Amino acid sequence: MRAHTALDEIAADGAFKRSDAGHRNKIAAGSAFAPAAGRYHLYVALACPWADGVLSMVHLKGLEDVISVSKVHPTWVRTRPDDPNDAHCGWQFRAPGDPPVPNTLGHGANVVDDECVPDTVNGCRTMRELYEKGRDTHGKYSTPLLWDKETGAIVNNESLDLLRMLNSAFGKLGNALDLFPPHLEAETAALNEWIYPAINDGVYRAGFAQTQDAHASAVTALFAALDRADTLLATRRYLAGAELTWVDLRLFHTLVRFDPVYVTYFKCNLKRIAEYPHLPNYVRDIYQIPAVKRTVNMAHIKMHYFTSHPLLNTFGIVPLHNGFDLDAPHGREHFGAEGK
Ligand SMILES: N[C@@H](CCC(=O)N[C@@H](CS)C(=O)NCC(=O)O)C(=O)O
Structure with a gap:
């Protein structure tokens, strides 16, 4: 299978058919991937709803000192720019202060802000390079991904598995909150x-x-x-x-x-x-x-979608609207103990 992205996952009837995540190891006491502070590294795109949910869980469970995190730049780039036969595009790492990133057709200048965190663990330039280091050469090269620093292996790249593991596998390293009661x-x-x-x-x-x-x-x-x-x-x-x-x-x-x-x-x-x-x-x-609010970065969200697929938005123009006011009072406290 050649390197591919979600945009290639189209069935014969023109429908998008998401493929299943390929890495499904579990963190569990006594297993090859035992829970431990400082052993695991999480790779996320703040733009990605699946990854952002997992990052919210890290904060909700108070695991920020247990699991380290890298955050990609929102705009997809050619992952093998030197190979004319390899057109794959995907996530890349950038450090704050790096020059802005155009889309793959050269349009736009998408800022690298302070929320981009490079790959301090493996020094990879792209998520593709990271997957390859984890012995996966066909992708797709998606976030979220949990990496084991001890064995140099991909633990898991399925967000629901990751949510479940973060909720309970780290025991006392996190707090007692239970989102899977x-x-x-x-x-x-x-x-x-x-x-x-x-x-x-x-x-x-x-x-x-x-x-x-x-x-x-x-x-x-x-x-x-x-x-x-x-x-x-x-x-x-x-x-x-x-x-x-x-x-x-x-x-x-x-x-x-x-x-x-x-x-x-x-x-x-x-x-x-x-x-x-x-x-x-x-x-x-x-x-x-x-813990949730700190994971919502509207600039990354908008920049990713509108600048990453030139097939859908050639010039990478990002609309101005940010949605309704998220900080306005929600007035939902009146639902009592039964939620009613
Ligand atoms: N099943 C995965 C899906 C993750 C996923 O599709 N992530 C997207 C970003 S929202 C991605 O990284 N896509 C890369 C690509 O399509 O090449 C999960 O829920 O964790």
Whole structure:
């Protein structure tokens, strides 16, 4: 298989079909990947909803001194610029103070801000180089990725696995917060069954579709699911009731990108989140948790989508709108102990 990106994952009917993550090792006491402070390094794109959820979990669990982090620059670049036969584009590392980055057609000057953190562990220039160092040569070279410094290996690049591991595998190295409470296991799994395909992945299926039918069917399912979520959140503070869980984290990171990016870039324009009765305050409620807020970088989010796929946005122009005011009062404290 040649090096590829999500943009290559198109089925015969023109629909985007996300491939499964390839690295699924688990961190567990007594296993080859034992929990330990200072052993693991997390690679994220702040623009990526999956990676941002994982980074939120690092902060929510108080694991910032246990797991170190690198953050890529938002704009994809040619990963083998010297090889004319290799057109792969993907994430690269840049250090604050480096010159701005144009898109792969040479348009634009996308600033390298202080939130870019180079690969201090492996010294790689791109995520592709890192995967290759971890003996994966075909990708896709996605974030998030957890790296084991001790054995020089990729531990896992699937965000839901990572969320689960960060929640409980590090034991006393983190705090006691539990976003996977056993009594809500069945309910959160059932929520994820429609929220993941229709909303989290649905926006990508709307945006990367290469036929009208594939786009229309993704958008129709997406807005039906948004309506369903809004109705649910009219009577409960969080998706599963009174407690914040991992499905909220996942839904939040998609919704916070929706009005500034997906409405225009992925053509999800039947409605903005701002127009829903309950979703905007739900988004604000979660955004205003300090551990989550510090992971939301709207400049990185917008810059990534609008500058990384010249096929969809040739000149890499980034629209000005940042979405509704995330700091406004959310007014959802009135939901009591039962979430009602
Ligand atoms: N299944 C993965 C998906 C991660 C993913 O698709 N990340 C995107 C950014 S949002 C990426 O890095 N894509 C690289 C590419 O398509 O080449 C997860 O949930 O962790």
